[in-house]
Structures are given as structure tokens and as C-alpha cells.
Amino acid sequence: MDIFADLMMGLSVAISPINLLYLLIGAFVGMIVGVIPGFGPSAGLAILLPVTFGMDPIGAIMMLAAIYYGAMYGGTITSILLNTPGESATVASTFDGFPLAKNGRAGPALVMQAGASFVGGTVGVILITILAPLFAQVSRSFGPPEYFLLAMMGMLTLLVMIGSNWKLGVISALIGFALGTVGVDLETGQSRYTFGSAELIGGIYFIPIAIGLFGLGELFYAFYNGLHKTGTGGIVQYDKEERFWPTAQDWISTRMTMVRCSILGFVVGVIPGAGATIASLMAYSTERSVSKNSENFGKGEMAGLVAPETANNAASSGAMIPLLTLGIPGSASTAVLLAAFLLWGLRPGPLFMEQNPELAWGLIASMYLGNMVLLVISIFAIPLFVQMIKVPYRVLGPSVVVVCALGTFSVHASFVETYLMFAAGIVGFFMRLYGFSPAALVLALVLGPLAEEALRQTMTISRGSFGIFIERTPSLTIICVTVALLVLLPLLNRFGNTNAGEAEKAGS
Amino acid sequence: MRRVFLVVLLAGAIYYTYVAFNDLNFLTRTGRPGPGFFPRLIGVSAILITLWTLVEELRKSEDQRERTNPQAWKDVVVLMALAVSYAVLLRLFGGFIATVIFLGVTLMILNRSQPMKNLALAILIPGGVYLLFDRVLNANLPPALFELPI
Numbered sequence: 001m002d003i004f005a006d007l008m009m010g011l012s013v014a015i016s017p018i019n020l021l022y023l024l025i026g027a028f029v030g031m032i033v034g035v036i037p038g039f040g041p042s043a044g045l046a047i048l049l050p051v052t053f054g055m056d057p058i059g060a061i062m063m064l065a066a067i068y069y070g071a072m073y074g075g076t077i078t079s080i081l082l083n084t085p086g087e088s089a090t091v092a093s094t095f096d097g098f099p100l101a102k103n104g105r106a107g108p109a110l111v112m113q114a115g116a117s118f119v120g121g122t123v124g125v126i127l128i129t130i131l132a133p134l135f136a137q138v139s140r141s142f143g144p145p146e147y148f149l150l151a152m153m154g155m156l157t158l159l160v161m162i163g164s165n166w167k168l169g170v171i172s173a174l175i176g177f178a179l180g181t182v183g184v185d186l187e188t189g190q191s192r193y194t195f196g197s198a199e200l201i202g203g204i205y206f207i208p209i210a211i212g213l214f215g216l217g218e219l220f221y222a223f224y225n226g227l228h229k230t231g232t233g234g235i236v237q238y239d240k241e242e243r244f245w246p247t248a249q250d251w252i253s254t255r256m257t258m259v260r261c262s263i264l265g266f267v268v269g270v271i272p273g274a275g276a277t278i279a280s281l282m283a284y285s286t287e288r289s290v291s292k293n294s295e296n297f298g299k300g301e302m303a304g305l306v307a308p309e310t311a312n313n314a315a316s317s318g319a320m321i322p323l324l325t326l327g328i329p330g331s332a333s334t335a336v337l338l339a340a341f342l343l344w345g346l347r348p349g350p351l352f353m354e355q356n357p358e359l360a361w362g363l364i365a366s367m368y369l370g371n372m373v374l375l376v377i378s379i380f381a382i383p384l385f386v387q388m389i390k391v392p393y394r395v396l397g398p399s400v401v402v403v404c405a406l407g408t409f410s411v412h413a414s415f416v417e418t419y420l421m422f423a424a425g426i427v428g429f430f431m432r433l434y435g436f437s438p439a440a441l442v443l444a445l446v447l448g449p450l451a452e453e454a455l456r457q458t459m460t461i462s463r464g465s466f467g468i469f470i471e472r473t474p475s476l477t478i479i480c481v482t483v484a485l486l487v488l489l490p491l492l493n494r495f496g497n498t499n500a501g502e503a504e505k506a507g508s
Numbered sequence: 509m510r511r512v513f514l515v516v517l518l519a520g521a522i523y524y525t526y527v528a529f530n531d532l533n534f535l536t537r538t539g540r541p542g543p544g545f546f547p548r549l550i551g552v553s554a555i556l557i558t559l560w561t562l563v564e565e566l567r568k569s570e571d572q573r574e575r576t577n578p579q580a581w582k583d584v585v586v587l588m589a590l591a592v593s594y595a596v597l598l599r600l601f602g603g604f605i606a607t608v609i610f611l612g613v614t615l616m617i618l619n620r621s622q623p624m625k626n627l628a629l630a631i632l633i634p635g636g637v638y639l640l641f642d643r644v645l646n647a648n649l650p651p652a653l654f655e656l657p658i
Binding site: 050051053054167168170171174175177178181185187188190192193216219220223224225226228392394395397398399401402403405406409410413415418419422425426429430434448452455456459460463464 | 543629648
């Protein structure tokens with residue numbers, strides 16, 4: 001009953017007119033971010049984070065969260081109509097989404113993806129409502145050793161998921177950790193890597209780096225890939241089809257797919273480093289394995305669209321659990337969200353829900369409302385998003401540069417940070433080009449100072465002995481879970497990619 | 509080019525580690541981990557892994573190396589140069605004027621077939637951004653070092 005009362009309290013916070021407006025704007029902007037190929041939720045969040053500075057913290061966090069999960073809805077529209085995923089988590093949606101559109105079923109595919117996203121997102125929020133307090137309860141016994149291990153678990157699982165380029169991922173993470181050490185050491189007061197600059201005493205700020213890497217870096221990379229030259233001639237004309245709405249058979253045949261993939265996506269989302277992309281690929285592969293119509297996958301099977309859509313939305317909800325209850329982001333997007341919390345002076349962790357019930361439960365309640373809003377937007381505003389898809393990248397690109405630059409400047413009115421953002425953009429481009437991982441860098445930049453503080457506290461407690469990590473039961477449990485994930489995740493990743501690859505070939 | 513990038517990273521890692529060992533203490537006077545504790549771990553790890561990657565890269569045969577596409581490079585270098593120029597313009601002329609100039613020039617280069625549309629966008633977008641940041645959000649826009657007489 002406590003959970004229900006807390007949720008009602010959260011709902012009363014979330015449904016204030018101004019918060020509803022922020023939620024609506026966030027959902028809409030999230031859809032737009034998702035629709036633009038080359039920009040994922042992390043880019044959208046990083047670019048728009050400065051815009052929220054004038055807002056009330058609860059409204060700002062609700063809006064940013066809506067951008068985060070709203071991007072999952074938007075990314076599929078281009079997957080279906082253009083065979084171009086709006087972001088990586090909707091790659092699997094192209095396998096059957098585009099063939100469905102080519103077969104004259106673009107309308108039903110668009111509605112079904114909205115429905116599947118809604119189911120995945122809502123099941124994910126229900127599971128957050130039930131599990132987040134339990135996670136917070138368990139994590140109360142955690143001390144510095146456990147926090148250090150959790151941060152390492154987040155990094156290691158992310159690096160494992162990078163696959164064959166893991167060494168480049170490690171280098172990216174080390175760059176992030178190194179940047180995190182710049183500034184005054186809070187324990188001794190000694191300056192580190194500031195080179196006499198007053199601007200660097202407070203450390204390298206997270207926002208310019210994130211905006212540069214995800215905003216400008218991705219834009220440069222999109223230009224390198226010639227996205228600014230491609231038109232939208234291949235867009236499927238869904239409005240000329242006979243039937244827009246799905247049939248009852250579409251819903252009936254995919255109802256169990258939605259249930260299975262919601263749970264699968266949520267579980268994968270909770271694992272730090274795994275994220276929505278892996279969840280969607282795994283869901284697709286799993287569904288293909290259990291389906292009676294597996295031979296139709298890749299040729300326009302509705303379950304093949306519903307599975308990844310349900311999973312990626314459930315995963316984005318699942319990723320909120322380690323963020324809210326442990327203060328550990330599992331992905332670049334949640335790292336940006338964590339940075340937003342920190343900017344507002346809020347520190348997610350075991351006591352976060354207890355100390356900030358209005359914000360925590362307001363956020364959870366807003367996710368229920370956000371999914372409803374997104375369901376409506378993603379069905380009835382499709383013509384608007386189609387118009388947006390038609391805006392050429394060569395026009396969109398320069399506008400993104402403007403928003404990145406002015407957004408960065410607006411945070412601290414600092415030209416140094418603005419120049420840092422441009423530098424991060426150029427570095428981010430080379431990182432993407434040569435197979436490095438900007439996400440690992442950003443995650444390490446956020447986790448680095450937390451991990452360092454926890455490690456130094458641990459070493460102080462243990463008087464320099466690393467044995468403390470196996471002497472404490474919670475630490476040992478985290479080590480065992482990490483080892484299990486390191487063994488299991490590459491296998492699951494391979495399973496997902498192999499089956500998805502076969503489906504892609506079948507469809508092409 | 510990947511080799512050059514790795515060499516730059518290696519040089520950075522070596523310098524970072526040098527500072528960590530030279531200027532930062534590994535332990536504090538009381539025997540606790542000092543400000544150099546974490547940087548030394550990071551620096552040494554970065555050198556080792558970057559070296560390993562670089563050696564692997566050098567061993568790659570000609571066929572395995574990445575192919576460069578001159579046209580793709582041209583477009584991205586142009587955009588980067590325009591973006592860097594924009595950073596300079598922001599300092600000189602402030603947020604609004606710099607944005608008008610940047611968008612005007614960039615759109616004229618990238619979207620040559622629609623000059624009137626480019627002109628309209630070069631004025632409307634900065635106007636919209638000004639309204640959003642300055643009026644709605646009450647946020648800072650870059651001030652001008654030199655005021656233009658417009």
C-alpha cells in the first residue's frame with residue numbers, strides 16, 4: 001500500500017499544469033530527436049539539458065526523462081517508412097518494419113509500433129514502481145567498496161558489449177576517467193592537471209564534453225557518411241494505403257510477444273551497459289526462435305516489429321532502476337540524466353527515493369503519463385514527423401551546430417566551455433570514425449570521480465588491502481554478478497546479432 | 509589516419525602519466541591514497557593498452573587498413589572549419605550576429621540551390637533561438653566583443 005500511496009503522491013506532483021506542459025514538450029522533443037537519423041537520446045538530452053536550467057527541478061527532470069524514453073518511440077518512424085533507423089535501438093525495427101511498409105502495411109505497422117512501445121514502456125514503469133523501492137532497500141547496506149564495484153560493473157559490461165573493438169572501448173573509458181581527474185582534489189586540495197587555469201580548478205565540466213561528443217561529433221560523422229546528400233525519395237507513402245489501422249488479428253497474434261519482450265527488455269535494461277539496443281536485438285532473436293512463423297521474419301512479420309519495439313521501451317524504463325536506486329548510470333543517455341540530477345544538486349542512490357519522494361515518485365508517475373502522451377502523439381502526429389523527416393540534413397546540420405554552441409554557452413556563460421565543446425565535437429568525430437566509443441568516454445567521465453572517491457575511501461577503510469572486496473558479502477555478490485554478466489552478455493549479444501543478421505539478409 | 513590518432517592518444521597518455529608520477533603524490537602523509545593514486549592507475553593502463561592497439565594497427569597489412577574517401581573528408585572538413593569559425597565569430601560579434609553570419613554562409617555552401625530559403629532561415633533561426641534563450645529561458649547568450657552597427 002505504501003507504493004500505491006507514494007505513486008498517488010507522485011501523480012499529484014506530475015499532473016500540475018506546468019509539469020504536464022513540460023512533459024508534453026519533452027515527449028514531443030523526444031519524438032523529434034528519435035526521428036532524426038544520427039541523433040540518439042543521449043545527443044538530444046545533452047543538447048537540450050542547458051535549456052532546462054531556468055525550470056523547476058521536478059519539471060526539468062520529468063521533461064528530460066520524457067525526451068529519453070520519447071526518442072524510442074520516434075526512432076521507429078524512420079525505420080518503417082525510410083528503412084533508416086532514427087537511432088541504434090530501432091535498428092531491429094527495420095528488419096520487419098520496412099518490409100511491412102513495402103507490402104502496403106505502413107499504417108498498421110506505425111500504429112502497432114506505437115502500441116508495442118506503449119505496452120513496453122508501461123510494463124517497464126509498473127516494474128520500476130514495484131522494484132525500485134526493493135532495490136533501494138537492498139542497496140542501503142552498500143558502502144564505498146560496493147559503489148566502486150558497481151561503477152566498475154557498469155563500465156565493464158559496457159566494454160564487453162562493444163565486442164571486438166573492446167580495446168578501443170577501454171581507451172575511450174580511460175580518456176573519460178583521465179578527464180574526470182582534472183581539477184582540485186577534494187581530499188587534499190591539490191590541483192591536478194589544471195596548468196594554472198582558473199577555469200579548470202572546478203574540473204572539466206560534463207555538459208560541453210557530452211554535447212560535443214554526441215551532438216557535434218555525431219553530426220560530423222553523419223556528414224562524413226554523406227547523410228546530407230541523401231534525400232527522402234525512398235519514403236513510403238503510407239497515406240495512400242487503403243487501411244491505416246491494424247486488424248484485430250495483428251493485436252491477437254502479437255499479444256504474447258508484447259508480454260515476453262516487455263519483461264526481457266526490462267531485465268536487459270536493468271543490467272548496466274546492456275541497454276535498449278541489445279534488448280531490441282535480443283527480443284527480435286528470441287521472438288524469431290519461438291515463433292511458428294519464423295520463416296516470415298525479415299519479410300514483414302508483425303511480431304518481428306512488435307518484439308524489438310516493446311523491448312527497447314521496456315529497457316529504457318529498466319535502465320532507470322540502477323540510476324535512481326544506485327546512482328549508477330548504465331548507458332550514455334542515463335549518464336546524461338545523472339548529470340542533470342547532479343546539476344540540480346540531487347544525488348541519486350539508496351536514500352534518494354526516501355529523501356526526495358516528491359521528485360522520485362513524481363518522475364515515476366510522469367512516466368505513466370508520458371507513455372500515454374507518446375502513444376497519442378506517435379499515432380496522430382505521424383504526418384508532422386513525416387514532414388520533419390523531409391527536412392534535408394544539410395539544412396538541419398548547421399542549426400544543430402548553433403543549438404550546441406549556444407546551449408553550451410548558456411550554462412555558465414563560458415567561452416572556454418564553448419571552445420571545449422567544439423574540440424570535443426572534433427575528437428568525437430574521430431572516435432566514431434576509428435571505432436572508439438564516445439559513450440564509454442562519457443560514462444567514465446561521470447563515473448570516474450564517483451569511482452575514485454569510492455576507491456580511495458575503500459583503501460582507507462581497508463588500510464590499503466584489496467581483500468576488502470572479497471571479505472564483504474555485498475561486494476562479493478557484486479563481483480559474482482559481474483563475472484556472470486561478463487560471461488553471459490557476449491553470448492547473448494552474439495545470439496542476438498546472429499539471428500538479427502540472418503533476418504536482415506532474408507529481408508534484403 | 510587511425511595510426512596518427514593512436515599516436516596522439518599515446519603521447520597524451522604518456523604526458524598524463526608523467527604528470528601523475530612527477531607532480532601528484534601516490535599516498536598522503538597519513539598513508540591514505542593520494543591525488544596521484546587514481547591518475548597513475550589510469551595513466552599506466554592507458555599507455556599499455558594504447559601501445560598494444562598501436563602495435564596491432566602497425567602489423568595490419570595494406571588490405572586491412574581503412575580506405576579514405578576524399579569527397580567525404582572534404583564535406584566534413586568544410587563543416588568543421590565553418591563550426592570553428594563560428595566559435596571565433598561568437599566571441600567577436602556575439603550570439604545573434606555570429607549565428608546569422610554562420611547560418612548564411614553555411615547554408616549557401618551546403619544548400620546552394622535555394623538561396624532565398626537560406627536567407628530566410630539564416631534570419632529566422634537566430635531569431636527563434638534568441639527568443640527561446642534570451643526571452644523565454646532567460647539564459648545567457650554570448651555577448652559581442654565588437655558591436656556591429658545594426
